[in-house]
Amino acid sequence: MRKEFGNKIAVRKLSLTVPRGSIFGFLGPNGAGKSTSIKMLLGLVKPTSGEAFVLGERAGDVAVRRKIGFLPEHFRFYDWLTPAELLRLHGRLCGMAATKLRERIPVMLELVGLTPHRDKRVHDFSKGMMQRIGLAQALIHEPEIIFLDEPTSGLDPMGRRLVRDVIRAQRERGATVFLNSHLLSEVEVTCDNVAFLKDGEVVAAKDLHALGEAEIHVVVRARHLSPQAVAGLAPWTTAATVEGEQLTMTARSSDLLPDVVRHLAASGADIYSFIPERASLEDLFVRIMGEDRGL
Amino acid sequence: MGCWVMAGITFREAARKKILWTALLAGLGFLTLFGIALHYQIEDFGAHSTAPFIRYQILSAMLMVGLYVVDLLAVVMTILTSVDTISGEISSGTIHAIATKPIPRWQILIGKWIGFVGMIAGFVALTFGGTIAVAYFMGGVMPENAFHGALLVFLECLLALSVTFMFGTWFSTLTNGVIVIGLHGLAFMGGWLEQMSGFTESARLVAVGVVTSLIMPSESIWRRAAFEMQTPLAGSLPFSPFANVSIPSPTMIAYAGFYLLVALTIAVYHFHSRDL
Numbered sequence: 001m002r003k004e005f006g007n008k009i010a011v012r013k014l015s016l017t018v019p020r021g022s023i024f025g026f027l028g029p030n031g032a033g034k035s036t037s038i039k040m041l042l043g044l045v046k047p048t049s050g051e052a053f054v055l056g057e058r059a060g061d062v063a064v065r066r067k068i069g070f071l072p073e074h075f076r077f078y079d080w081l082t083p084a085e086l087l088r089l090h091g092r093l094c095g096m097a098a099t100k101l102r103e104r105i106p107v108m109l110e111l112v113g114l115t116p117h118r119d120k121r122v123h124d125f126s127k128g129m130m131q132r133i134g135l136a137q138a139l140i141h142e143p144e145i146i147f148l149d150e151p152t153s154g155l156d157p158m159g160r161r162l163v164r165d166v167i168r169a170q171r172e173r174g175a176t177v178f179l180n181s182h183l184l185s186e187v188e189v190t191c192d193n194v195a196f197l198k199d200g201e202v203v204a205a206k207d208l209h210a211l212g213e214a215e216i217h218v219v220v221r222a223r224h225l226s227p228q229a230v231a232g233l234a235p236w237t238t239a240a241t242v243e244g245e246q247l248t249m250t251a252r253s254s255d256l257l258p259d260v261v262r263h264l265a266a267s268g269a270d271i272y273s274f275i276p277e278r279a280s281l282e283d284l285f286v287r288i289m290g291e292d293r294g295l
Numbered sequence: 296m297g298c299w300v301m302a303g304i305t306f307r308e309a310a311r312k313k314i315l316w317t318a319l320l321a322g323l324g325f326l327t328l329f330g331i332a333l334h335y336q337i338e339d340f341g342a343h344s345t346a347p348f349i350r351y352q353i354l355s356a357m358l359m360v361g362l363y364v365v366d367l368l369a370v371v372m373t374i375l376t377s378v379d380t381i382s383g384e385i386s387s388g389t390i391h392a393i394a395t396k397p398i399p400r401w402q403i404l405i406g407k408w409i410g411f412v413g414m415i416a417g418f419v420a421l422t423f424g425g426t427i428a429v430a431y432f433m434g435g436v437m438p439e440n441a442f443h444g445a446l447l448v449f450l451e452c453l454l455a456l457s458v459t460f461m462f463g464t465w466f467s468t469l470t471n472g473v474i475v476i477g478l479h480g481l482a483f484m485g486g487w488l489e490q491m492s493g494f495t496e497s498a499r500l501v502a503v504g505v506v507t508s509l510i511m512p513s514e515s516i517w518r519r520a521a522f523e524m525q526t527p528l529a530g531s532l533p534f535s536p537f538a539n540v541s542i543p544s545p546t547m548i549a550y551a552g553f554y555l556l557v558a559l560t561i562a563v564y565h566f567h568s569r570d571l
Contacts, residue, residue, distance in 0.1 A: 039571070043395070044391060044570065045570040045571065062398070070392065072388055074388050076389045077392060078304065078308055078389075080311055090392070090396065092296075092300045093297060093396035093397075093398060094396055095397060137392065
């Protein structure tokens with residue numbers, strides 16, 4: 001899909017496949033086009049060209065919206081309602097019966113930790129509480145896919161943990177979660193897959209469970225490292241440098257590490273430590289996105 | 296279903312707005328003032344032994360002025376309460392959580408419209424009915440075709456509401472308010488120009504008035520309502536605020552109804568097709 005606002009290209013080329021039943025992280029710097037992309041998938045914004053299918057149906061159709069839950073980045077609603085009234089309204093907009101809502105609302109309030117505040121008006125809520133009630137309205141009708149736009153912004157550590165648990169519970173019941181977040185540490189521990197959006201285009205997609213099989217940095221402390229032993233690492237590494245007793249190398253895959261250890265030992269090196277350092281999602285993000293452009 | 300959920304929440308939202316209660320307070324204040332004025336006028340009639348026929352005509356004229364104030368108050372209240380319901384929710388992002396629910400966008404807009412219609416109906420019934428009740432119980436006067444007049448005032452409010460909704464799908468709250476108030480100002484001026492033409496006998500003034508009524512027919516509806524409600528004698532006076540000069544025809548009322556439907560249709564279409 002592509003989206004232009006006048007002369008400005010908000011999304012250049014969005015081409016994306018999200019596996020059902022997974023937690024999908026949608027990453028990118030500010031201004032990359034993440035929110036516009038989500039809005040296109042939800043039918044809030046019409047693409048200039050291209051089309052998207054959500055759960056096999058055209059994005060934005062009423063039929064598919066029945067199966068969607070959405071937490072906007074800045075959840076706002078009529079703030080004179082109580083949280084129970086707000087959930088009842090959203091449930092009714094989703095076509096839920098009154099009897100079903102009577103059962104479901106207390107469960108949702110408990111899930112997001114707002115039961116003690118059920119009689120307060122929403123205008124007395126903190127930002128974190130607004131995020132919690134926003135999450136509850138997104139889940140009230142047990143959607144098959146949930147779009148969460150920065151769900152942990154404004155939450156304290158307890159709130160973040162709660163959201164993380166709720167997201168995982170959604171995956172457990174078979175739902176798909178589409179997560180847009182700047183908190184890469186959260187994404188790293190929550191998501192199954194991620195896509196990186198840069199200048200309105202998906203520039204990389206990764207399976208986070210497979211990240212360990214990709215290139216890996218290793219720091220080795222060893223004595224009697226001969227130049228021949230280091231040169232002999234070439235079949236398993238892309239780079240290797242020695243500084244005193246420290247050998248730093250980039251192995252092609254973590255699967256090759258036992259071969260590296262055997263090679264070094266066979267070449268007469270005394271190995272004191274062998275520490276593989278997985279690149280964090282943040283490292284990957286910085287490497288893919290390049291330098292900070294102050295957006 | 297979605298339509299009625301939206302109508303219900305919009306009615307509650309509108310009923311919470313301070314402007315509605317301010318308008319109702321203003322209406323009550325006006326009714327009190329109107330009652331005091333009627334009371335003094337009736338006392339003066341007793342002191343001067345005014346003939347019943349003259350007395351009836353004067354009290355009827357006072358009632359018409361009262362109903363004109365109610366009409367103005369209702370239209371202004373309609374615009375001010377509804378001016379941000381579309382544009383405000385778009386700019387604040389409130390609409391995002393609603394428009395992603397499984398209801399067509401037209402149901403969101405029409406539901407909101409119905410909610411306001413309910414609120415306006417209540418306001419007009421209270422203020423219009425209250426004014427007539429005060430005049431009837433204090434002075435024994437009753438307008439001609441009161442129900443017809445009330446319906447026309449209600450129609451004028453619905454027209455204002457639909458036009459406000461239409462521009463609200465395009466513009467920010469402030470711009471929308473300026474445009475709609477400006478259009479009503481134009482219609483008001485056009486109406487008075489037509490009335491003045493009865494005094495100056497200028498065909499060109501009538502033409503200007505007709506054109507402004509076509510651009511915004513709200514004032515025409517009030518003038519038709521005034522024509523329907525006034526006493527035959529008041530209508531025969533050559534120049535009065537509600538004189539029968541260039542009376543808007545039933546065709547003009549039909550045009551206003553058509554205008555309302557077109558404005559609402561454009562609002563629905565544009566809200567359906569725009570990015571949120």
